Amino acid sequence: MAGIGPARSAGALAAYSPPPPALLTADGVERVAVDRAAYAAEFRAFRASALTLGAALLADGGEGAEGNVVSSPGSLLIALAMLRAGASGETAVEMDKVLGLPAGTRDEAMNALLGFLAAYDGDPGSVDEKDPPRKPVMHAANGLFADTGVPTGKNYLATLAKHYGTGVYPVDFQDEAATKPAIDAWVNKNTGGRIKKAPAEYDRDCTFSLLNALYFAAAWRSPFDPNDTQDSPFTKSGGEEISVPTMHNMLELAYAEGARWRVVDLPYAKGFVMRLVLPGPGEGPETLTAATLAEIAAALDTAPEVLVLISLPRWDHKSSFDLRKVLGSLGLDTTLTTTKDFDSIQSRLTITKAAQAASITAAEKGTVAAAVTRIDGMVTGLPPEPE
CATH class of the missing domain: 2.30.39.10 (Alpha-1-antitrypsin, domain 1)
Structure with missing residues (x-):
């Protein structure tokens, strides 16, 4: 079970976790400011998509929950939107159809949604989980870890920078001793220590690891009296x-x-x-x-x-999910098997693993919750013959 601990400072987290490698963003590309009011229809589409994902996660049931299912369709939706930004061909058509993603303005609308959440952003490591804050902390983080030996598409990096507020962390996946702790440290930092390791087993053949983390902590408007529990x-x-x-x-x-x-x-x-x-x-x-x-x-x-x-x-639960199984149940078959439709991310990229870990504590004073979604891929086959 995920425990409730004392307040943790950012410094304390840094003392136990190595920092991730330097973040590289697309040259000259800055986050675009968008007007949230202009994307009402897209927000309705995102809500419908999140409900579809939530129902699929609930039906799957996850692992380690002993009958209690904790999931984050919101985290999964953001991660899938980042993946869709690099999709083309049949995969792009399939993702839009199955997930009901808005056409044409998907990335701009997701930027607007993330911008709304940013109004409540804060450091998860500074939260006293026994006394959640009256002003909610809603922290959203996106990260892409890419192998230094495999080029990542410039247009894809530009989209991540413009609309998702992130770039790429260059790593050597063959160097597990350095890369796995770096990814785990990113997860630990962005979930305030509630989730200490990235979901999915580490794979040295991986060349692409996309992550979204969400952390939420808030007091009830009207707290429950512990004497009545x-x-x-x-x-x-x-x-x-x-x-x-x-x-x-x-x-x-x-x-x-x-x-x-x-x-x-x-x-x-x-x-x-x-x-x-x-x-x-x-x-x-x-x-x-x-x-x-x-x-x-x-x-x-x-x-x-x-x-x-x-x-x-009053509850304190955690779950984990094999998202390949969940996404397969929705009909995202081409998305999970293509070796060509993610070429704008990395040439001959195919999705190898997808997983989510989530936890929640609901008590008399409020709620603290966190989730991490991870989608891994690797390049396949032989490189094309040079001209």
Whole structure:
């Protein structure tokens, strides 16, 4: 289980983790400022895509969660958008169709979304996880580790710099003793130590490793009184009843209900909410399809606030996912097998591994969570004959 530790300073993290190699960005290319208001339609498409990914992650169930699934469709969506920026041919068509990504303005819209999150950016290492901040910390980081022996496309690097705020970390994947700790240090730093190592087994033949990290810490708008927390019965989806530490509160919350669910938005002190969905009796996680989640989101967009007696389990969970299996279940077959459609990233690049690790702690004062998505690739086959 992911533990809750004392406040960590950036200096303390640096003392235990080697710094990543120098970040190289496209020459003369700067992050483009975009107007978030101009991308309302694209944001709706991103939400629909995130719901699709979330339902697929939930259906997969992950590993190491003992029945409790913790995932970040948001982190996966950002990573896939970065990958799509270097895709062409059948792979580009497939990714757009399966994921519902907006055509033409995808990277600009993602830049606008990341810019919105940047308003809440902060150092994960400075957060006291036992006392989450009233002003939320929402830290998003993108990183690309590329092998020094394989050229990375200049146009792709320019897109990363313009819209994703990152460049490339040149590394030697054959030198595992140096490169693996560098990638792990990047993960550790950008998740405040909640996730200490990058997901997916290290591969010395890798030539490309794309990562997204998200870290969130925030206090509830109305905290739960620890004196009211007590063991209470909780009914699992299979009907089994267990006893879990349960927090209690009475609040005015946005509330909606449908034929097979009830839902509330539990607000943090500023800017964010935790959406809590309670399936009907006898309903399991399979109820929460992308279509159902979209129906729930639409209902809450116009839901009134009512007085709600809320009983919420206190929890501390983590999960990991083999994302090749998850993405395959969605039909991204060409994306996972092509050896030519990512040539603008690296010539003859193919995706070899994809994984995610996620953790969350929800307690009386607030929530702390982190996730890392990693997509690895390698060049394949013989180089083309010189002219």
